[in-house]
Structures are given as structure tokens and as C-alpha cells.
Amino acid sequence: ADAALWLFADQLGPHFTDGPDTHDRDIVLIESAHALRHKGYHRQKLHLVLAAIRALRRDLGDRVTVVEAASYRAGLREYGRPVVVHEPGSHAAHRLVRRLREDGVVTEILPTPGFTLSTRDFAEWVRDRPRYVMEDFYRDQRRRHGVLLEPDGEPVGGRWNTDHDNREPPPSGADTLGVPAPWHPRENEIDERVRADLDAMSGLHTVGEDGPRRFAVSRTEAKRALRRFLDARLPTFGTHQDAMLGGDWAMSHALLSVPINLGLLDPLDVVRQAERRYHDGHAPLSSVEGFTRQILGWREWVWQLYWHLGPDYSRHNALRAETPLPAWWTELDADAVTARCLSVAMAGVRDRGYAHHIQRLMVLGNHALQRGYHPARLTEWFATAFVDGFPWVMPANVIGMSQYADGGIVATKPYAAGGAYINRMSDHCGDCVYDPKVRVGENACPYTAGYWAWMDRSAGRLRGNHRMAKPLGSLERLRDRAAVVEQEHDRNRF
Numbered sequence: 001a002d003a004a005l006w007l008f009a010d011q012l013g014p015h016f017t018d019g020p021d022t023h024d025r026d027i028v029l030i031e032s033a034h035a036l037r038h039k040g041y042h043r044q045k046l047h048l049v050l051a052a053i054r055a056l057r058r059d060l061g062d063r064v065t066v067v068e069a070a071s072y073r074a075g076l077r078e079y080g081r082p083v084v085v086h087e088p089g090s091h092a093a094h095r096l097v098r099r100l101r102e103d104g105v106v107t108e109i110l111p112t113p114g115f116t117l118s119t120r121d122f123a124e125w126v127r128d129r130p131r132y133v134m135e136d137f138y139r140d141q142r143r144r145h146g147v148l149l150e151p152d153g154e155p156v157g158g159r160w161n162t163d164h165d166n167r168e169p170p171p172s173g174a175d176t177l178g179v180p181a182p183w184h185p186r187e188n189e190i191d192e193r194v195r196a197d198l199d200a201m202s203g204l205h206t207v208g209e210d211g212p213r214r215f216a217v218s219r220t221e222a223k224r225a226l227r228r229f230l231d232a233r234l235p236t237f238g239t240h241q242d243a244m245l246g247g248d249w250a251m252s253h254a255l256l257s258v259p260i261n262l263g264l265l266d267p268l269d270v271v272r273q274a275e276r277r278y279h280d281g282h283a284p285l286s287s288v289e290g291f292t293r294q295i296l297g298w299r300e301w302v303w304q305l306y307w308h309l310g311p312d313y314s315r316h317n318a319l320r321a322e323t324p325l326p327a328w329w330t331e332l333d334a335d336a337v338t339a340r341c342l343s344v345a346m347a348g349v350r351d352r353g354y355a356h357h358i359q360r361l362m363v364l365g366n367h368a369l370q371r372g373y374h375p376a377r378l379t380e381w382f383a384t385a386f387v388d389g390f391p392w393v394m395p396a397n398v399i400g401m402s403q404y405a406d407g408g409i410v411a412t413k414p415y416a417a418g419g420a421y422i423n424r425m426s427d428h429c430g431d432c433v434y435d436p437k438v439r440v441g442e443n444a445c446p447y448t449a450g451y452w453a454w455m456d457r458s459a460g461r462l463r464g465n466h467r468m469a470k471p472l473g474s475l476e477r478l479r480d481r482a483a484v485v486e487q488e489h490d491r492n493r494f
């Protein structure tokens with residue numbers, strides 16, 4: 001075909017390049033200096049993206065041209081041929097692609113194969129629904145794609161949802177979950193080159209440590225990482241999904257968000273391979289359903305909501321949270337933090353650009369919610385400090401789920417919790433100078449005290465939410481309420 005295929009760095013798998021509209025096209029990728037520089041990304045994130053682009057060029061040889069340019073537009077100009085492109089993953093990129101289409105540089109915008117459902121089909125699904133409920137969407141996804149279903153359309157095992165089995169605290173007394181280690185890459189010449197290029201880029205501002213690369217960036221690596229997860233770790237994926245252990249950063253998590261978000265793996269293929277493990281008797285339903293729910297449910301859901309809720313959604317600030325992010329937070333200074341749980345999660349971000357879901361939601365997000373960090377700034381932080389952060393993934397997860405900044409469009413209640421939750425779900429509190437049961441004084445847990453101070457501050461805005469009626473009642477009865485509020489008002493060490 002005449003027009004080449006322009007790929008963004010999150011469109012790298014065979015489902016993007018070998019489809020009926022794409023298989024016979026030359027490929028162009030642009031290393032845009034603007035895209036690399038205009039935000040303070042985690043060093044390892046820039047490394048992963050550059051390594052992934054260059055791995056594709058290595059693997060597909062002459063079919064691929066990589067253009068280094070100041071911007072995408074400049075890169076396409078330099079390339080000099082018209083291109084087709086898949087629907088990109090952000091509002092900004094979408095606007096750019098549409099303008100390039102008007103200018104004739106882009107001749108066609110193809111639907112993205114990076115997700116299992118088109119935005120048009122979602123719009124139809126969502127029409128006339130009074131509320132957005134992930135569970136309804138997820139069940140329809142299972143039906144739509146025929147995943148984990150009996151021949152009569154009922155869910156295998158008689159249950160759609162195994163969440164109840166997947167919320168166990170960590171095994172008591174254990175330092176690690178004791179499951180087989182995740183796949184990890186062996187660095188190669190590309191990594192060496194990327195590292196040198198990043199070192200040499202003048203004025204590049206990054207956060208976090210450089211470190212050994214931990215995530216898959218090529219198609220072969222992604223397949224290996226997936227294989228390792230399915231064979232060795234999927235069977236234990238479910239049970240302790242919400243648990244945290246200070247000595248086990250990976251637990252039984254998939255560690256696949258990077259290759260999936262880079263577009264190296266086809267999500268439906270990932271799900272079908274997991275499903276096979278259930279039918280083979282290799283992994284229990286709770287693990288396979290739990291994993292399917294993450295990919296076919298949550299991941300697709302936040303993608304769809306990104307487009308459905310639109311660019312203005314990220315401006316919501318229902319709880320009027322205005323606190324700027326403190327420097328220790330933006331600099332990922334885990335050593336400046338005393339609370340064990342928060343220090344461990346922040347160290348994960350600093351050292352790996354990764355923290356697992358419960359650390360993101362119930363430690364980092366929970367802290368930010370309690371301290372009133374500005375939701376749009378926080379969104380920006382999650383998008384830049386995490387190796388798997390991409391624009392589409394942030395609003396529903398951060399503005400909606402984590403910060404309740406949309407006032408209840410995405411989540412039915414705020415994910416705020418005191419130290420008792422963290423103590424139940426982790427081994428952090430035993431080693432911590434703070435006591436999750438103490439609200440006032442030297443060793444008052446910042447999560448426990450912070451929870452009540454936040455409730456006190458937010459009570460007026462939460463009164464309409466019937467799911468908050470009980471905690472608001474407890475707040476009324478809190479004996480030391482005034483002392484907690486006063487103490488937390490001035491707190492700047494956590």
C-alpha cells in the first residue's frame with residue numbers, strides 16, 4: 001500500500017501491524033523530543049518506551065523507520081510519506097491526528113485493536129443507563145467475548161464474581177508470598193544504547209532511580225513474561241490480590257501492565273490463554289476470574305470511560321482538594337517518610353516506577369485523598385511517575401476511583417481507610433513507629449488520624465452519600481475529634 005503505517009509507542013504488537021489494513025505497509029515510528037521532555041517522567045519509563053520502539057525496529061528490520069524529531073508533526077514531515085494511523089490513546093494525540101488528517105498527512109484513522117470493544121459500541125451500551133457500573137459492563141464483556149461461560153451463557157462455576165475469595169490478608173508470619181519469581185528481562189545492546197542516549201540528553205528532567213529494566217519491551221519478551229505468569233503465578237493470583245508484604249514487591253501480580261499498555265499483547269488473547277488454564281485444571285476459578293476481571297473488566301472500563309467522560313472530566317474537584325503535592329512526594333523521597341506502608345510504596349515508585357494496585361489505591365491514593373492533594377496534579381503525578389502510566393488510564397483510576405473527585409460518577413464511595421485496614425492487609429504496621437490504633441499523640445498513625453480529619457473536613461460534602469452514613473455517624477461519636485483535627489491540621493511528617 002502507498003501510505004505507511006504510523007505507530008505510536010503504545011501500538012507495538014502484531015495485532016497493530018499484521019491486520020488486513022496494515023500487514024503490507026511500511027512502518028514509521030517517531031521518537032519525539034517534545035514527547036520525551038515535556039513532562040518529568042520516571043527515568044525507567046522513558047527507558048522502556050525508547051527500548052520498545054528500538055526493539056520493534058530490530059525485530060521487523062527494514063519494514064520499520066524510526067525518525068528522531070522535535071515533534072510528531074516534524075517527524076512526519078521529515079519522513080515525507082502519507083500515513084495511516086490507529087486511533088491513539090489520548091485526547092491530545094487524538095486532536096493532533098485529526099488535524100493531520102485535515103492536512104492530508106494522515107490519510108486514514110483505523111480503529112484501535114488495543115482494546116476489545118470500540119468506543120462506538122460502548123456508547124451504545126452506555127446509552128440510557130442511569131449509572132456506570134463496572135460489574136454490569138464486565139458481565140457483558142464476558143458474554144460478548146464468550147469468556148468463562150457455560151454453553152447456556154451462565155458463568156462457569158455459577159458465579160460471575162470471585163472477589164470475596166480474593167481479598168485475603170497476607171499469610172501470617174510470612175515475609176514473602178513464596179510464589180515463583182516473575183519473568184525478568186536480560187538487558188541487551190538496546191538497553192545499553194538507550195541508557196547512554198538518555199544520559200546524553202541535555203536538560204532532560206526525570207524522576208526516580210535508573211535501574212535494571214524489569215518489564216518486557218519486545219514481542220518475544222512480552223510472550224515470555226505472559227507465559228511465565230500463566231504457568232507459574234496465575235494459580236496464586238487471586239487469593240492475596242489485595243495484600244501487601246514489605247519484603248515482596250511483586251507478590252503474585254502479573255507485572256504485565258507495561259507490555260499490555262505498550263500494545264505488545266492483545267488483551268483478548270491474554271484472557272483466552274488464562275481461561276485455558278482454568279479449563280485445563282491448572283489454575284482455580286478465583287484466580288482466572290480475578291485476572292479476567294482486571295483485563296476484560298477494569299482495563300477496558302477505564303479506557304472507555306476516558307473517551308466517554310471526555311477531556312473536562314479531569315477538572316472535577318468535588319471535595320475541593322487544593323493542597324499542592326509536597327516536594328518529598330514529587331521527588332519520590334521514600335526515606336523522608338516514617339510510616340512503613342507509605343515509605344515502602346514510595347520506594348517502589350522510586351526504584352521501579354511500580355507499586356501494585358492496593359499500594360496505589362489504599363496507600364498512595366488514600367494518603368493523597370486524606371491530605372487533600374489537588375486531584376489534577378495528582379493525576380499528572382501518577383501518569384509520569386509510574387512506568388505503566390498512560391493518559392487514558394489515569395482519569396477513571398485517579399480522579400474517579402482513588403480521589404472521588406468526580407463526586408461519585410465512577411466509584412460509589414471514597415476509597416478512604418484508616419490504619420486498621422492497612423494493618424489487616426499487610427505486615428507493615430508491626431515494624432512501624434506509628435500505631436494504627438492510636439489517633440492522638442507521638443505515635444498516632446497518620447492514616448488513622450488522617451482518616452478522621454479528612455472525614456471531619458469532608459462531612460458536609462459526603463452527607464448525601466448513603467454509603468457514608470455509618471462512618472459519618474462514627475465521626476459524630478468520636479471522643480477526641482477536636483484533638484485529632486487540630487493535630488492533623490499542622491502535620492507535615494508522615
Ligand code: FAD
Binds near residue numbers: 257
Ligand atoms: P495485576 O494486578 O496483575 O492486574 C493485571 C492487569 O490488569 C494489569 O496488568 C492491567 O493491565 C489490568 N488492570 C487491572 N486493574 C486495572 C485498572 N484499574 N486500570 C487499568 N488496567 C487495570 N494501571 C495502569 O496500567 N497504568 C497506570 O498508570 C495505573 N495507575 C493507577 C493509579 C491508581 C491510583 C490506581 C488505583 C490504579 C492504577 N492502575 C494503573 C491500575 C492497576 O493498579 C495497575 O494496572 C496494576 O497495578 C499493574 O500491575 P500488574 O500488571 O502487576 O497488575
